[in-house]
Amino acid sequence: MAIADQSGRTVFITGASAGVGRQTAIVLAAAGATVVLGCRDLAKGAAVRDHIRAVTPAxxxxxxxxxxxxxxxxxxxxKQVCAEHDRIDVLINNAGVMRPPRSTTADGFELQFGTNHLGHFALTGLLLERLLPVAGSRVVTVASPAHRQGRIDFDDLQxxxxxxxxxxxxxxxxANLLFTYELQRRLAVGGATTVALAAHPGGARTELNRNLPFLFRGASWGLARPITHPVEIGALSILYAAVDPGALGGEYYGPDGLFEFKGQPTRLESTPRSHDAATQRRLWEVSQQLTDVRYDALAKSR
Structure with a gap:
């Protein structure tokens, strides 16, 4: 996949210290983008920064x-990103946790729902003021084929x-997909040129599988290795959604192979449940209440 020159563009990537986030950062920095790594572990983030500078000195x-x-x-x-950057061309909501034992976030949310959805909902709303003025800016949220088994239980979200x-x-x-589609609808209604897209990396061989059963765990992905692919390939769908001129708002991209586990980026169809407008709106309202993030920048742009 050819990446066009990204000079002059600023990209913020969450979960950039490992896996597809790290790989995406490496590729975009090499293409000339200013890359901001959002990392929970600053030491790991610094190691990625130093690696990028070593392979791409400029x-x-x-x-x-x-x-x-x-x-x-x-x-x-x-607050820090807005103070240091007057524009964001691409926000990549990549960080996530998968199948941990039950625990809660600092604010009492179930860890997976709180991190994967509510955390990115809040972050996007707080950064929108830096995205909206940039023509053609993008919000890319990383989803998963697992959404096909998903149900939003509003009576027991946590x-x-x-x-x-x-x-x-x-x-x-x-929730990642419901958020993406509802954000795209609101952006379009407001006349914004910013667009929202979703993508997933398939069975990329990363440490995200640390909580899978033993036979599928580890860097090799164990018995699942034949239907997975290297992180360099897994990152392609995210990169396509982030920078390819052919990627459009409200669309969903992922690998074109068996079960969407491996292959090259292609446009995918998500489940009818993910397109339910009533659920999208309800989840949005609930997410606003839980995070106290109101997307004021979007309201001001209308």
Whole structure:
């Protein structure tokens, strides 16, 4: 996949210290973009920054402390990014957790729903003022084929009554798509040129699988290795959604192979459930209430 010159563009990537986030940062920095790495572990983020500078000496790359499991950290990170950058061309909502034992965020949300969805909902709303003035800017949220098993349980969003690791993960990934489509609708209604897209990396061999059953865990992905692909290939769908002129708002991209686990980027169809307008609006309203982030910049742009 050819990446056009990205000089003059600023990209903020969450979860950029490892996996597809790290790979995406490496590629975009090499293409000339100013890349901001949002990382929970600053030491790991600094290591990625230093690696990028070593392979691309002219790279413009920085690290911002960001823990998506803390609304306070999200607000501080957004404040820092807005102070240091007068524009954001692409926001890549990549960070995530998958199938951990039940735990909660600093604000009491179930960890997967709180990190994968609510954290990125809040961050996007707080950074929107830097995206909206930039013609053709993009918000790319990383989803998963797991959304196909997802249900939004508004009566138990935080899995307090019953916690099943896979079900909670699927709910959070469905929420990513519902958010993307509702954000795209609101951007279009407001006349913004900013667009919202979703993508997923398929079975990229990253450390995200640390909580999978033992036979599928580790750098090799164990028994699942034949249907997975290297992180360099996994990152292509995210890169396509982020910078390719053919990627359009409101669309969803991922690998074109079996079960969407491996292959080259292509446009995908998500489930009818992800396109339910009533659920999209309800989730948006609930997310605003839980995070106290109101997307004021979007309202002002109308």
């Amino acid at each position: 790279a413009r790359v920085s690290v911002v402390a960001l823990d998506l499991a803390s609304l306070e950290s999200i607000r501080e990170a957004a 899995s307090e009554r019953r916690y099943r690791r896979s079900a909670a993960y699927a709910q959070s990934k469905l």
